[in-house]
Amino acid sequence: MELTPELLLHGYSSGIFPMAERRDDPDVFWVDPRRRGVMPLDRFHISRSLMRRMRRGGFSVTVDTDFAGVVDGCADREETWINQEIRLLYQALFVTGHAHSLEIWEKDELVGGVYGVTMGAAFFGESMFSRRTDASKLALAWLVDRLRLGGFTLFDTQFVTDHLASLGAIEISRAQYHYRLQQALTLPGDFTGPPIGSPQEVIQRNTQTS
Template sequence: MRDFTLTPEILLNAYASGIFPMAESRDDPDLFWVDPRERGIIPIGGFHMSRSLRRQITRMPHEVRFDTAFADVVDACADRPETWINDLIFDLYTDLFAAGFAHSVEVYDANGKLFGGVYGVALGRAFFGESMFSRQTGGSKIALAYLMDRLERAGYDLFDTQFLTDHLATLGGIEIPRADYKARLADALEDVADFHGVDTPTPQALVQRMTQTS
């Protein structure tokens, strides 16, 4: 049963305070709050695009869409043996999406099949990355590349990855202390960015632009 004491408004206030929720497992009905001492971020403009990712983006037929299959992306992110995405997480973020505070990136192959994606929460000029998935090699990296490009061009100042993994480190991720993160967050919340205020680039334009800035 959904816990009606935790609302989307409370969730947004938590993000604005620098904390975020997780569940112990898919079957755990409860959530707990996380406030890491070291916070993972990818600096805006600091996404690292490897040669192999460049080749994949420019040579593999694909289509990238934004906010057209949010629930499908969250479902795909939860479709793994160990996940912190339970039913309450799904419901809350679906509500945030309906209110315009959550977004997804979807990557489709030449046959129209969803094979990669990422979703997160946008607040002010901060974007909080929640989870990403791949159903074939490179799916999540392609989604993240398009997302990072959009955030930079739309005027975002902060991309929060919550934790730093080895995978994210290869893409330009770093760790910063909690106090540094919260100072950057406070600055990012002073203004608003428009997630849909820019277009989706061609694969060639994306690679050219991100190669110049990486």
């Protein structure tokens, strides 16, 4: 069966997501983990070192400015599940407003970012990358702030890595995930509307609830 953007969205709404074995593998398969990674939006952990990095500045944050660049940055590693078909599919979702990116810049250089898919009040995080120390943490801090301001209730990280766990991500059962997903799909979420907060605003909004 040919994988289309419409089928991709149907998969997300059913609780599954696509992957390829490697960059040059033309085949794509569906994944439905027994244990699912999620980032509780009221438990994102900003460490003291990350606070210092945020306050020090020297970077800028944008949304949907270089979606293709973020996807390519995520795929720029020795082992990646992002093949050409997946890259084209997510680009198509971006064009229709179902996929989004958040970018971290140093002057004119893209140094970090994250991208994912939105449906209702659910954000399905796909991948992130970092070309500078803490760039991916900065991206996640601004992403979580945006999701909270936009009324999102579910931040799906698919899996939990040590990196994500240090920031507050947890695992829940497949049944719990499907329940939270169906609730989130009935609610509105606005990814593009919220303004990009200053470092101090992002820190304050997070520490008020963490």
